[in-house]
Amino acid sequence: MKRRSFLKLVLSLPAAALAAGSAKRAEGAVLQESPVAGFQFHRGEAVWPLLRRGASLRMVREPSNPYDPKAVALYFGTDKIGYVPRRENAVVARLLDQGVPLRARITRLRSSPDPWERVRFEVRLG
Numbered sequence: 408m409k410r411r412s413f414l415k416l417v418l419s420l421p422a423a424a425l426a427a428g429s430a431k432r433a434e435g436a437v438l439q440e441s442p443v444a445g446f447q448f449h450r451g452e453a454v455w456p457l458l459r460r461g462a463s464l465r466m467v468r469e470p471s472n473p474y475d476p477k478a479v480a481l482y483f484g485t486d487k488i489g490y491v492p493r494r495e496n497a498v499v500a501r502l503l504d505q506g507v508p509l510r511a512r513i514t515r516l517r518s519s520p521d522p523w524e525r526v527r528f529e530v531r532l533g
Contacts, residue, residue: 438498440514440529443481443489447522450486455525458483464511464528466491468503479503481511481528488526499530508533 443451465482472478477500479491491499502509515527 435531435533438502438509438530438532439495440527441492441495442523443526443528444492444523445489446525449489450483451488451522451525454483454486454488458488458513458516458526460513460516462513464488464513466499466503466509466511466530468500470504477501491530 446452462483467480467482469478469480470476475490475493475496477493477496479496479499480487481489481491490496499509510531510533511528512531513526514529517524517526519525
């Protein structure tokens with residue numbers, strides 16, 4: 408199933424159905440993989456030595472964010488390391504708003520002067 412088709416399927420299901428487990432087939436499926444946006448403006452550099460591939464990230468909705476009402480912040484422990492990129496956050500924001508359980512984890516770390524290349528993460532259902 409292509410990503411676009413999968414996302415249409417997920418968005419067409421009510422949040423209660425997903426939370427109740429009637430979409431078991433979709434549970435654990437990767438919704439997206441993206442770079443961390445704004446890594447250089449938050450605590451990303453401070454926690455860089457602690458980051459590991461596979462480490463969990465916490466997603467926190469920021470609906471009153473003055474720059475983006477669909478903002479989803481990414482935290483490593485208590486440190487905000489950045490955001491889900493604005494052009495890719497609509498589905499994640501909508502699912503979080505509906506109470507659908509999502510998990511995020513680091514998939515790639517790269518020493519690079521370009522902050523968009525430093526950390527990649529994935530978002531999964533469940």
